[in-house]
Amino acid sequence: HIKGLALSATAKDTAILSLPAGHSCPFAKDCRSCAHRETGKIQDGQHTQFRCYAATSEALFSNVRKSRWENFEAVKEAKTTLQIAALIDRSILRQRNKTKLVRFHQSGDFFNQAYFDSWLLVARQNPDLIFYGYTKALPLWVKRLGEIPSNFKLAASRGGTHDHLIEEHGLRSVRIVLSER
Numbered sequence: 266h267i268k269g270l271a272l273s274a275t276a277k278d279t280a281i282l283s284l285p286a287g288h289s290c291p292f293a294k295d296c297r298s299c300a301h302r303e304t305g306k307i308q309d310g311q312h313t314q315f316r317c318y319a320a321t322s323e324a325l326f327s328n329v330r331k332s333r334w335e336n337f338e339a340v341k342e343a344k345t346t347l348q349i350a351a352l353i354d355r356s357i358l359r360q361r362n363k364t365k366l367v368r369f370h371q372s373g374d375f376f377n378q379a380y381f382d383s384w385l386l387v388a389r390q391n392p393d394l395i396f397y398g399y400t401k402a403l404p405l406w407v408k409r410l411g412e413i414p415s416n417f418k419l420a421a422s423r424g425g426t427h428d429h430l431i432e433e434h435g436l437r438s439v440r441i442v443l444s445e446r
Contacts, residue, residue: 278363278364278365278366279367279368280356280364280366280368281367281369282336282353282356282367282370283319283332283333283336283370283371283372283373284333284336284337284370284372284373284376285299285300285323285330285333285334285372285373286298286299286319286323286333286372286373287300287308288302288337288373289337289373290317290373290374290376291374291376291402292374292401292425292426293374293426294424295312295313295315295425295441296313296441297310297311297312297317298310298313298316298317299320300320300323300324302334305323305324305325305327305330306324307320307321307324314424315441319372319373320372322372323372333373340352344379345379346379346382346386347386349379349380350383350384350386350390353383353387357391357394364394365394366394366396367394367395367396368396368397368398369384369396369397369398370399370400374401374402375402375405376402377405378405378408381402381405381406384396385409385412385413385417388416388417389414391416392414392416393416394416395416396416396417396418397417397420398419398420399419399420399421399422400419400422401422401425401426403421403428403431404427406419406421407430407434419437421436422438422439423438423439424440424441
């Protein structure tokens with residue numbers, strides 16, 4: 266039996282699903298950082314130019330780290346696209362009366378094609394909701410370019426291993442800007 270996913274909210278109408286930073290981010294490069302599952306100690310990647318803000322919060326707050334790992338384990342346990350989609354859908358439905366927006370990955374990213382495809386399926390099944398987020402999983406996105414529902418809003422997050430796909434496919438993108446403010 267697969268337990269539900271833990272969703273958080275930043276606004277009363279936005280549900281957020283997060284996974285552990287770095288551990289679920291196979292396409293991260295410039296911001297690749299991971300908090301150790303048990304200790305919270307941060308390890309930066311070989312090409313890290315700036316530390317992932319989500320890894321920092323996981324290092325500071327064990328309850329945040331625990332919740333994101335529980336989500337990751339539940340998704341991996343589900344295995345198939347249909348099982349993962351059902352898990353995500355059930356979690357959203359628990360907050361359905363107030364949810365209008367679904368933010369995927371305040372922390373973490375699409376880590377394989379089945380997981381990415383499950384989000385597309387959930388968006389198709391819930392056309393009244395807007396799904397949005399940022400991703401470095403550009404190969405997974407590009408593979409489904411003609412299949413993205415209109416309520417699924419993606420933005421390519423620059424600084425990943427496949428940034429060349431942004432220009433090649435005209436993907437909407439964002440760039441992290443370092444500021445002293």
